[in-house]
Amino acid sequence: MCRSIKVLRRADALVTSEEISAAALQFVRKVSGYHKPSKANQAVFDAAVRDIAGVTQHLLNSLESVPARTSKAGSGHTSMGRLAYSPGEPETV
Numbered sequence: 001m002c003r004s005i006k007v008l009r010r011a012d013a014l015v016t017s018e019e020i021s022a023a024a025l026q027f028v029r030k031v032s033g034y035h036k037p038s039k040a041n042q043a044v045f046d047a048a049v050r051d052i053a054g055v056t057q058h059l060l061n062s063l064e065s066v067p068a069r070t071s072k073a074g075s076g077h078t079s080m081g082r083l084a085y086s087p088g089e090p091e092t093v
Contacts, residue, residue, distance in 0.1 A: 009060060017057075024052035 037045040
């Protein structure tokens with residue numbers, strides 16, 4: 001997993017286009033193995049970043065919000081002190 005890519009789907013704030021672009025850039029860098037591509041690869045590198053950013057925006061716009069599950073005590077926290085989450089939902093630590 002690429003540790004520098006952060007979870008963009010948050011309940012407390014909307015994601016910005018800059019955050020989406022930064023995550024897309026990190027993803028393309030990780031997949032391609034290039035931090036900065038050569039001049040010959042710059043156009044395809046930039047196109048990949050735009051494509052990934054567009055798909056990411058579409059994904060985030062299409063996701064439906066699901067209420068988080070709570071523990072038996074109803075506190076919203078599990079016994080490990082982490083926020084409860086549903087399968088398929090990003091884990092909040």
